[in-house]
Amino acid sequence: MEEDLFKALADPTRRVILDELTERNGQSLFEICARLATRHGLALSRQAVSQHLAVLETAGLVTPRREGRYKFHDLDPRPLEHIVTRWLTPAPPEDTP
Amino acid sequence: MEEDLFKALADPTRRVILDELTERNGQSLFEICARLATRHGLALSRQAVSQHLAVLETAGLVTPRREGRYKFHDLDPRPLEHIVTRWLTPAPPEDTP
DNA sequence: ACGATAGGCAAGTCCACGCTTGCCTATCAA
DNA sequence: TTGATAGGCAAGCGTGGACTTGCCTATCGT
Numbered sequence: 001m002e003e004d005l006f007k008a009l010a011d012p013t014r015r016v017i018l019d020e021l022t023e024r025n026g027q028s029l030f031e032i033c034a035r036l037a038t039r040h041g042l043a044l045s046r047q048a049v050s051q052h053l054a055v056l057e058t059a060g061l062v063t064p065r066r067e068g069r070y071k072f073h074d075l076d077p078r079p080l081e082h083i084v085t086r087w088l089t090p091a092p093p094e095d096t097p
Numbered sequence: 098m099e100e101d102l103f104k105a106l107a108d109p110t111r112r113v114i115l116d117e118l119t120e121r122n123g124q125s126l127f128e129i130c131a132r133l134a135t136r137h138g139l140a141l142s143r144q145a146v147s148q149h150l151a152v153l154e155t156a157g158l159v160t161p162r163r164e165g166r167y168k169f170h171d172l173d174p175r176p177l178e179h180i181v182t183r184w185l186t187p188a189p190p191e192d193t194p
Numbered sequence: 195a196c197g198a199t200a201g202g203c204a205a206g207t208c209c210a211c212g213c214t215t216g217c218c219t220a221t222c223a224a
Numbered sequence: 225t226t227g228a229t230a231g232g233c234a235a236g237c238g239t240g241g242a243c244t245t246g247c248c249t250a251t252c253g254t
Contacts, residue, residue: 029200
């Protein structure tokens, strides 16, 4: 659902999580917590990050992958593809040479 | 500021306003009110729409243009351009033929 | 088996956001 | 000038969302 996508992108912490996963894909919850703290000064509780990841999963931007007691998170940027073209006017006849 | 951009896109009513302006650019506040009501079943107060437009202006997605007692609103999709490429991984080596 | 690690569930708090209401200003038509 | 139209400002209400806290389950190492 597109509502979930925009809601997921609305929070700055979630966008930083996407940045983190873009730089290093497949991180676990604790890894993300640590990198948010050390690299972005975001001292969130583990539960807060877990809830953010749940929102990102609902939006289809993050795909969880279980391995034993670990849960790794893979980025999936495909839902983003259509959110720009939606409002990109279909080639307005500009006469700017 | 990018925070304003994502916040502007977070609300479904504002996205419908962007849709309206994409289809018919340069509408006034009352025009937008009317079209939200008749075409989308959104019976919002004039003030509500005005506040939405203010948010869209802050995000740089809508540029106001005054003419007499009218204020027309022009869509500017340029701020949207970078929000996808931000998380598009720089061509991962996929071996899908 | 036991403790430690990785994560989940649920309730509760706090604040930002969407919307309304009421009143005020500015421009146009008669 | 008067009334109507188009829009703005500010206070207030109510809901949703972000975050914490406390406790519970599951997997690994020894």
